Amino acid sequence: MSLRSGDPEEIGGYPLEARLGAGGMGTVFLGRTASGRPVAIKLIHQQFADDDEFRTRFRQEVAAARRVSGAFTAAVVDADPEGPHPWMATSFIEGPTLAQRIARRGPIGGAELRSLAIGLAEALRDIHRADVVHRDLKPSNVVLSPEGPRVIDFGISRAADQQTLTMTGRVIGTPPFMSPEQLQNPRGVGPSSDVFSLATLLVYASTGQGPFDADSPYMTAYQVVHEPPALGDVPHALRTAVEPCLTKDPAARPSIDELLVRLRDLPTELEVVTGGCRTRDTRTEHHLSGAGDTGGGHGAGSGQDTGGGHGTGGGHGTGGGHGAGAGHGAGEPGLASPTPAHRPARRRRRRPVLAAVAAVAVIGAGLALLAQPSGGGSDSERDDKERNVAATSPALPDGFRPWRQDVPAGKAKIPDEVRCLAHGDSVYCGGGGTVAARVRVADGKRLWAVAGPGVPVQDTSIAGLAGDGRTVVGYRFAAEGSGRDEVVALDVARGKELWSAPMGAHATVVAGAGAQDAVVVGSTVLTIDADGTRIEARNARSGKNLWTAPFPAGSQCAPLGAGGQAYVMCMPKGQVADGAARRDTVRGVDLASGELGRAVTVGGPVQPLGAAGGRLVLVRQRAGGDVGVLEYDAVLRLDAARGKATTTRLSKAYGGRPRLVGGTVYFTEDSGRVSAVDPASGGLRWARHTGVEGAASPAAGPGALYFGSAGGRVAALAPRDGRRLWTTDPKVNGGGLRTNPRVTLAGRVAVVSGADNLLFAFDTAKPPKSE
Structure with missing residues (x-):
C-alpha cells in the first residue's frame, strides 16, 4: 500500500516507497538502500519507544536477529534500537507466508511438504546453533522464498544465555503453536520448545489445521497443556516423524538433529489432505502483492493483536514477521510473560x-x-x-x-x-x-x-x-x-x-x-x-x-x-x-x-x-x-x-x-x-x-x-x-x-x-x- 499522510519520507537514510503493514506495536515500510536493494524497515510506535521495558525487548530482538541473520532468516541490514524512534531494516524476502500459502491453496503434500519440513528443521538447527531460541514459530513467521523457507520475527526470541526480560501479566506467543512449558512455565523454555512448535507447524502445513485447534485461544492453550494432539489427517510417514515431538515432557522430545534425520527419510509421495482448507490455486505472490490482504505480504494481521486465534494468514507485518508487534500486541489477557530459556542442547553428533x-x-x-x-x-x-x-x-x-x-x-x-x-x-x-x-x-x-x-x-x-x-x-x-x-x-x-x-x-x-x-x-x-x-x-x-x-x-x-x-x-x-x-x-x-x-x-x-x-x-x-x-x-x-x-x-x-x-x-x-x-x-x-x-x-x-x-x-x-x-x-x-x-x-x-x-x-x- 502507498505511503500515507504523516508517514516519514525516510528512516535511517533509507528512502521509503510503500507501507507494508501497521498494527499495535508499529509500522513496516518498504525502503531502498543506496544501491537500490529493497529492505523492510520496522519502525516502533512512539509510545513504545518511550517504554524502557519494550525498548529493552526490541534491543534483544535486534541482537537475536543479527546472531542468525541471513542463514534461514531475513538478514539484518541496519538498525537503531537506541534512537528516538527505534527501527530495524532487514532484507526484503520475496514470497508468501506459510499462512497465506495454506489459506489460498490448501494443505501441502508430496515433495513440497518434504522440502518444507527439512528446510524448517535446518533453519531451526542453525538458529539453535547460534544459541537463540525463537519461541514464536507459527505460519505467519515462515516465508516461502524462492530459495526455501525463511523464519522471521525474532521479537520474543532471545539468546539462551541471556538474562530474560520479565514482562508482568502475560506470556507472549501464539497458543496454537506454543509448547506446554511455554504456557505453564516460561522460565523453563529451551530449544525443545521450538521443536514442539515446529511439529505443530508441520501438522498445520499438511492438514490446514493445528493439532490443538479449538474455538478460543484459551481452550487451545488448555488442549496444548492437557490433551493429546489430533493427528488423524496427518500423512502416516510425517506423523511418525513428528508425533514424538509433541509429547508434553520437553526432555522426551527428540533433538532438532534427530528430527532432521527422520524428516530426511520422508518419502516424496506424501499425500495432500483436501478436507481441512480451501484448495484454490494461485500464483506465488511477492511481498507487495499480498500487502493489501488481511495478513498478506509484509502486511498486518496474525490475529494476535486483537485477542488471539490463528488470524487469517499472518503476514510479515504487524502481528507476524517483519512487522512491528511480532504477533504479540495488546489483547491477550490472561497469558503471562516470557522468562529465561535454558542453553540449547548441543548437536547430537558433533566433533568434540x-x-x-x-x-x-x-x-x-x-x-x-x-x-x-x-x-x-x-x-x-x-x-x-x-x-x-x-x-x-x-x-x-x-x-x-x-x-x-x-x-x-x-x-x-x-x-x-x-x-x-x-x-x-x-x-x-x-x-x-x-x-x-x-x-x-x-x-x-x-x-x-x-x-x-x-x-x-x-x-x-x-x-x-x-x-x-x-x-x-x-x-x-x-x-x-x-x-x-x-x-x-x-x-x-x-x-x-x-x-x-x-x-x-x-x-x-x-x-x-x-x-x-x-x-x-x-x-x-x-x-x-x-x-x-x-x-x-x-x-x-x-x-x-x-x-x-x-x-x-x-x-x-x-x-x-x-x-x-x-x-x-x-x-x-x-x-x-x-x-x-x-x-x-x-x-x-x-x-x-x-x-x-x-x-x-x-x-x-x-x-x-x-x-x-x-x-x-x-x-x-x-x-x-x-x-x-x-x-x-x-x-x-x-x-x-x-x-x-x-x-x-x-x-x-x-x-x-x-x-x-x-x-x-x-x-x-x-x-x-x-x-x-x-x-x-x-x-x-x-x-x-x-x-x-x-x-x-x-x-x-x-x-x-x-x-x-x-x-x-x-x-x-x-x-x-x-x-x-x-x-x-x-x-x-x-x-x-x-x-x-x-x-x-x-x-x-x-x-x-x-x-x-x-x-x-x-x-x-x-x-x-x-x-
Missing part, C-alpha cells in the same frame, strides 16, 4: 572440539581457512546480443551439456553440502557424509564414491589433492559412539583406499570454523594427532609417517597450508577454556624435517586467508557491536623466513566471511553484499550486492567472481568493479551459511554445490536464464 568453540564464540566463530589456490581473471566480455558474459577462452569438455548430480549421503543418510576440487577431466567432492566422490565434468557421471559412516560436519568437506595428481585426501567421521575420526587417502582412478589414520579435531578452535583438520601441501598431509598434542606429517600416497612435531609447551595448534608452504598456528590452551584475550602465534614449518621456525606473534584473534607475494595473509578479527557478530579491521602479511608481520588497518571494519582471491580480500556478508578490499592499502576497491542471500565466499574463474547459495543460485561479478554480469535462479530449497566457496571452476564449466548434496554444472559463457 566444537563444544570448545562455543566458549570462544565471539573470538573464534565463523572463520574460513585456506581453501583452494587463489586465482584471478580478466573482466567480462559481451556476447553477440550485447549481454555481459564471462570470458570464454577456456575450452569446454567434448560433448559437454549442463547436468545435475546428487552425491551419496553416506551411511548416516544425512546430506548436507559437498565441496569440490577440479583436476583433469573430473571434480573430486567430499562432505555431506561422503569421504570423496569423483564426478566427470563433461556429463556429470559419478565414476566412484566412498561413503562415510558418521554424521557430516558443517563446512568440513575435502582436504585436498596431492601434488602427484593421483591422490585425493578426505575425512571419515566415525559413527556416533564408535571409533575415531580419520583422514583418508584415496586413489583418484578408482577410489581405492590407500591408507587412513586417526586425527584430532582441534583446528577450528585455533583457526576458525572453516579450518581443515588435514592440510595437503604438495605430497605431504599434515594433521593433528588423535590426542591433540602434536602435528603429524605423512606421505600423501603411501601414508608413511614422515615426522611429528610436538606443540609448543602450553599451546594448542593447527596446521596451515598456503602458497605451497606449511605453517602452524598456535594459541595458549588457557585461552580456549576462558575466552581470554588471544595472543596467536604463527611459525613456518620445514616440510622435510618438521622443524618449526621462529614464532611470530600476530595478536588475535586472526584468520588466515592464503598467500600473496610469498607471504601468509591473515585478517584481524574483533567482536562487533552485537553478541556473536564478528568484524575484521586489519590485514596482516607474515614473512615466516624473516619472522616479521606487517599490519595494515582497513579503512573501516567489515563483517561477513573474508576470502583472498587474486590478491584482493573479499568480505561476503549474509545479505549477499560483497566488499573488495586492497590488502596492501586497506582501502575499499568496490562494494556491490550479489543478489544471492547467504552467499558463500567467491571462487575465481573465467573473467568473473562466482558466488553461490545453498539453494543453487549463482551470481557472476566482474572482478574489476563488481558489476553483476548475471544471476541464475535457485535449483532447490536450501539455506545456511558457509565459509568455503560453493562454486568450483573446471575450465569454463561451473560446478555448483547446493543443499542435500546437490551438484550441478553449466557453461559460464551460457549461464541458465533467470526466469
